[in-house]
């Protein structure tokens with residue numbers, strides 16, 4: 001399949017959006033990359049992961065306290081992904097390229113390949129957001145039917161219920177199955193991945209081995225098999241649920257559109273900027289705890305329009321983007337509360353699971 005093409009941008013909307021955002025950074029004389037609000041958060045998360053690991057593996061904290069630490073580790077690992085890895089991968093963590101690379105490698109430390117992530121997320125998902133058959137983020141067939149072009153099976157009637165155990169295994173599946181599927185097929189969805197250098201191959205395998213030692217072999221040796229099984233699965237299942245919910249609320253809710261690019265080459269009816277706004281939604285942007293923890297992934301509209309701007313600036317630029325959207329009559333999708341976005345995600349899955357075609 002050839003890559004979908006977007007309509008040429010209208011000079012007015014896209015230009016004004018970019019000009020207003022650039023003006024904000026110039027006027028306030030601040031860099032678009034991270035600042036100490038982000039770096040202090042990164043330090044807290046890194047210290048937390050090391051401390052929890054040491055408590056569990058070296059000091060062998062067990063019982064309810066140990067189990068609670070494993071739940072916390074699940075949240076901290078997700079937080080590192082949202083705040084450090086994600087900004088690093090987009091080159092927005094720091095002005096320094098080496099710092100961005102190091103930040104993106106935090107994903108490899110946690111077992112998933114940053115090379116595959118950059119292809120799947122930065123290249124495919126951010127360019128072809130919610131384009132059916134292209135964006136890998138809305139593809140979980142045959143288990144979940146997220147859009148109408150995906151085949152319908154009777155089991156989908158219950159997908160809004162059985163997604164929860166599926167979401168919980170996402171992180172495990174990603175580390176042990178999805179990365180290897182991409183590696184050996186050389187593809188993400190219909191799109192071929194960039195050729196890997198020898199260094200990329202060595203890094204892929206090397207970091208997987210380090211992960212096996214750090215999170216499986218060594219902890220099992222230290223605490224014993226049963227304690228490791230309980231602890232490890234508590235940790236990875238927690239991370240799985242947390243990252244799945246945050247990912248899904250951005251693009252698979254009732255307000256966000258799924259787009260079918262048809263023709264040869266496939267064409268998208270909108271210009272890229274408007275396409276991003278139509279296919280993306282924010283949630284709970286006034287909740288300081290969610291803002292801090294999700295690394296701006298609750299400001300997905302801002303992130304999709306300006307992925308190279310650090311999430312630390314999203315609350316400020318969000319006001320400007322809203323103003324421009326109002327001026328050009330472009331609908332800006334936002335859920336005030338997280339529970340409302342979760343409700344909308346469930347309703348979307350229910351309607352896709354009904355076998356009917358409720359939207360578009």
Ligand SMILES: [Zn+2]
Nearest residue numbers: 090121303307
């Ligand atoms: Zn992103």
